[in-house]
Amino acid sequence: MKFHQYIHDLPTYEVGKPLELVMREYGIQPDRIIKLGSNENPLGVSPSAKQVLMESASLASIYPDDSYHELKNSLSDLYGIQPSNIIIGSGSDQIIEFCVHAICDNTTKILMAKTTFAMYEIYAKHFGAKVIRTKDFLHNLDSMLSLYKKHKPSMIFLCTPNNPLGEALPKKEVMDFITQIDKECCIVLDCAYMEYCRYKNEEYAIYPKDIINFPNVIYLGTFSKIYGLGGMRIGYGIAHEKTISMLHKLRPPFNITTLSLKAATASLKDKDFLEQTLANNFTEMQRYISFAKQKSLQILESYANFITFLLHNKLNSTKIGILLLQEGIVVRNLESYGLNALRITIGTPEQNQIVLEKLSTIIEK
């Protein structure tokens, strides 16, 4: 059986052990695990979404309404756009896949920041496209622009706020950048963490409406972060209706579960939960900032729901990651991004208290 060469070249999937089994080996019970490695909402599922999920269990046998009518209407109201500007994906990941699939192949290039969301490169490789990265550590639109002019990529990914580093781009700079890119090149604005950024600083706030008249720009949002539905795999893309119409050609029917649609619609309306999430995030982030100052550790300014520690030579992110794991604490070691750094999701006050205590003990050893 002949698989495409670029499929052969993809890394082999290593089946990991479930987290709960790993923890059990360390003698840690499931209810004691502190999971701050995946930027999930530490307050959990919104009460409204949880109630809807429980009430909807008997709908699990029924295929979803494939028009996604209710959710698209709710998103339209939220953002002041039309349902025809929206495509719903199994996480915003799936919209990334649709974009790469629709535009790229092994003759095209994709431009992105040096250190950014890992799935951009993975999807690029799924279609054989070549990845070009800036040399700068953080997003740098000047470098992007000069690489754009040099390589003429078919697609550019901007992630603001950026995962896994947390920096964001001022709206004015993003809009200037967009106008300097040819309409032939697709710009994907990944705004998975934008709700946190808007709360922190209005100058960095980008809304779908800002980009909707550019035929080549796609705004991505997700229900996995502030909306507390990481486990339900649902996100969205917003763009000019002609662009959305093209991406829809690649959307398989029923790409979202019936329960995810119900939960997402409910979570959009739970304003109290969103407020609590934001307030907790930035109040608690201050504790990490104070801790870093006190211990002379370098952190990056974060516009998202996590904080990234850049470690100095005496501290090793992999070793610290394992030591924390043995205490039942999961954080993200950024070694796979080529960094001696740890990304920690801002947790609840109780979780952060424990994390900072353990981290303090580990680094002072």
Added chain:
Amino acid sequence: MKFHQYIHDLPTYEVGKPLELVMREYGIQPDRIIKLGSNENPLGVSPSAKQVLMESASLASIYPDDSYHELKNSLSDLYGIQPSNIIIGSGSDQIIEFCVHAICDNTTKILMAKTTFAMYEIYAKHFGAKVIRTKDFLHNLDSMLSLYKKHKPSMIFLCTPNNPLGEALPKKEVMDFITQIDKECCIVLDCAYMEYCRYKNEEYAIYPKDIINFPNVIYLGTFSKIYGLGGMRIGYGIAHEKTISMLHKLRPPFNITTLSLKAATASLKDKDFLEQTLANNFTEMQRYISFAKQKSLQILESYANFITFLLHNKLNSTKIGILLLQEGIVVRNLESYGLNALRITIGTPEQNQIVLEKLSTIIEK
């Protein structure tokens, strides 16, 4: 922005109205709709799965365990295979996509029966592959074999039992066919309805174990039909571990919701529910068979959870479909398959009673 030509050539997605809105226009309340158009389990969600879903609502914020450890172990036990022989997809549809993506492009051909599951062709077109179909109405392996020899396709789809016609292939014929196909060609055995077929006739029963030593054959199963989880988007592919390893390279992380995994694992173990589903299906199918005989209507022998009526010239499937819809009954009009035929999911006794009464009135008008 330059989209691939084969994306342009795909049909534009027409946003339909949600079923409940259509029905409301006909004056029919949501709880009175009889939904027998999508081969969902008419008994609904299994009680075990429903309980697990309700208990798991607060896990909706947590990404799934991406190893799918628990579900793979349960499937391994059921089929006497290894977890390394299994890949989990967002419906078995997603496994079809992985296969086409890994093997096909605009230089390759895919062979399938004249009238079979619509998604095979849709995914073929997503990757620009050419579709070749047999001329025979039902699956005919002799025709398949001669077309295989003539066109040398990279992939063959067999759907047994076949959606939307209901016929199945004897195991012996399938195994003979497989041995006559070169190992360079991938054979996808879509067994979404196989549980019904095994119950009806052991000679038509195919198990994953039967094909697992052929490196080029992939068995597809789903939780959408007998397991009553159509709304949770979960299915699986089973094959030689080398083949599964290649397909895994294309699986995005977290392609299944946390709740779907829990529900699928629970539904596998609810043997009473499966027995009830099978008994209801074949007892109730008899009523459709008797009805057809009584009204001199042609039906196809079905090995699945639906029955297909081939209508004669005086009856029009589109008209009948609309008249049933106005009564709150949804069935599948097969006009889009080029047939004057209706596919009706076998419902509960109460549902079938109403459907047969209404159908009787309509055809006698």
